[in-house]
Structure formats: C-alpha cells, structure tokens
Amino acid sequence: MPDLINERCVACRRDAPRVTDAEIAALKPSIPEWELVEREGIPRLERVFRFPDFQQALAFTQRVGELAEEEGHHPALLTEWGRVTVTWWTHKIRGLHRNDFIMAAKTDQLAEK
Numbered sequence: 207m208p209d210l211i212n213e214r215c216v217a218c219r220r221d222a223p224r225v226t227d228a229e230i231a232a233l234k235p236s237i238p239e240w241e242l243v244e245r246e247g248i249p250r251l252e253r254v255f256r257f258p259d260f261q262q263a264l265a266f267t268q269r270v271g272e273l274a275e276e277e278g279h280h281p282a283l284l285t286e287w288g289r290v291t292v293t294w295w296t297h298k299i300r301g302l303h304r305n306d307f308i309m310a311a312k313t314d315q316l317a318e319k
Contacts, residue, residue, distance in 0.1 A: 210236050210311035213304075215277040224301040233307040240310050243293075249302050250295040251310050255317050260287045269316045277312070279305050 210233070225233065230242070240253045257263040267285045270292060274280040282293040292313055294306040 210308045211315050213308045215279045215305040215308055217278070218296055218298050218303055218305065220298050222296070222299050222303060224296075224299055225304060225307070229304070230302070233304070237307060237310040237314060239314070248295055248300050250293050251302065251306050252291065252293045253310070253313070255290045255292065257288050257290070260285075263288060263290050266290050266317065269319075270313055273312055273316060274309070277305075277309060279309055281309065281313075 234240075234242070237251070237253075240251045243250050243252045255263075255266060257266060263285050267283055267290050270281065270283060270290070279294075279296075282291075284291040284293075292310075294309050294313075295301065296303040296306055
C-alpha cells in the first residue's frame with residue numbers, strides 16, 4: 207500500500223494521464239473513507255468531515271486551504287455547521303490523478319490533528 211502522505215503533488219499538464227482503474231484499486235485502500243463520486247461526468251474523491259461546531263469546521267477548512275496552497279493543488283470545499291465536505295479532482299484533465307489521492311491522504315492526516 208502506498209504511503210501517500212510522504213509524496214508531493216506534481217504539476218499537471220492537460221495531457222497528464224488519469225489514474226487507471228487498476229491504480230484506483232491500488233490507491234483507494236490508503237484512503238478508505240473517501241468516496242468515488244461522479245459529477246458533471248468527472249470522477250472525484252469526496253469525504254465529509256464532521257465537527258462539534260462551526261468554529262472547528264471553519265478551522266479545518268483553513269488548514270485544508272493552507273495545505274492546498276503549499277501543494278499547488280486545490281479542492282472544492284463546502285463548510286457548514288459541524289461539517290466540511292472536501293472534494294478532490296484534477297481540473298486540467300477533468301478526472302483523477304495520483305495528486306488527488308495524495309491530497310486526500312494528507313487531508314485525512316490534517317483531520318487527525
């Protein structure tokens with residue numbers, strides 16, 4: 207099983223390859239709480255993180271935003287009272303790249319803090 211939290215995102219070009227079904231099968235066990243969803247014909251990784259109040263949800267959103275800036279890869283974030291929905295996909299390739307799995311694993315690590 208890959209140790210995704212120790213990897214860094216790589217810059218993606220429009221011709222970068224999407225992850226294959228075999229790669230998804232190998233990477234998904236590293237992020238078991240993330241769902242594979244499809245919106246607007248684009249596969250994405252999504253997870254809802256729960257918190258006891260809005261303040262903690264907002265603080266988590268800020269940490270995810272800071273991580274995204276450090277890695278140069280940005281998610282969709284929906285912050286609500288007691289929950290944050292994080293969705294990763296690679297806009298340039300309109301699909302999933304290894305970077306999305308790396309960032310999902312790093313997002314999980316942030317939630318543990």
